[in-house]
Amino acid sequence: MVLGQKYILCTIDTDRDAGGYSRVVVPADDPLPSADVVEIEHLYPRYCHAVDAGDGQAFAALFAADGVLDVAGTRHSGTAALAEFALSVPLALPGIRHTASNVVIGTSEGGAMGTADLIVQVVGPDGPTMITSGRYTDLIVQIDGAWRFATRTFTPDA
Numbered sequence: 001m002v003l004g005q006k007y008i009l010c011t012i013d014t015d016r017d018a019g020g021y022s023r024v025v026v027p028a029d030d031p032l033p034s035a036d037v038v039e040i041e042h043l044y045p046r047y048c049h050a051v052d053a054g055d056g057q058a059f060a061a062l063f064a065a066d067g068v069l070d071v072a073g074t075r076h077s078g079t080a081a082l083a084e085f086a087l088s089v090p091l092a093l094p095g096i097r098h099t100a101s102n103v104v105i106g107t108s109e110g111g112a113m114g115t116a117d118l119i120v121q122v123v124g125p126d127g128p129t130m131i132t133s134g135r136y137t138d139l140i141v142q143i144d145g146a147w148r149f150a151t152r153t154f155t156p157d158a
Contacts, residue, residue, distance in 0.1 A: 032105065032112055040105050040140055040147045044116055047149075048098035054090040056083030063149045064141055070153040072134075093131070095123040100136065111141040111150065118154065133157045 032040075043062055050059035060083040063069070069076045069085065076085045090096055100116040107113070116136045121128040134156040141150045 032107055036112070036142075036147065037105050040112055040114060041103055043140070043147060043149065044100040044103050044114075048100055051086045051089050052096055052098055054087050056085075056087040059083060059086035061148075063152070064143055067149050068151045069149075070151070072154060072156050093122050097121045097123055097128065105140075108139060111139065112147070114138040114140055 031037075047059070047062050049055075050062065060067075060079045063079070063082050065079055066077070067079075067082060069082060076082050097120070099119045099121070101119070102117045103114060104116075105112055105114050114136070115138065118132075118134050118136055119130060120132045121130050123129075134154055137153045137155070138149055139151045140147055142148075
């Protein structure tokens, strides 16, 4: 992909072409600069590692000071509540592992928007067991030159 230009180019696999590939041009609405996209993309694994480790300080730092995490309707608002949430996760579910994938970043009024699929597993003596899956929908803002989650909503698949 070529990011940070008026169009995002991507190659997809097709069966219509002898080589098996076609070039597809997808119009982008005022795309973010590549450096911003990379910084935003790094929020996703940092979030997973911080919550899995119960690192409340690192987790809360990924959000705006008045940031909101909504997990299936349960809201955690502000730095203290976000840190407390992250501290509680591995205590309640030892061996928890969040995996975010299929991250898509776009522009939004006042910042950026993002979505990602999530799989949550608990790793135990018999190996990993999937406990939930779903999707994050995010509003991301730039504060003092750094990108942070303003709102993050997790919707479980079931």
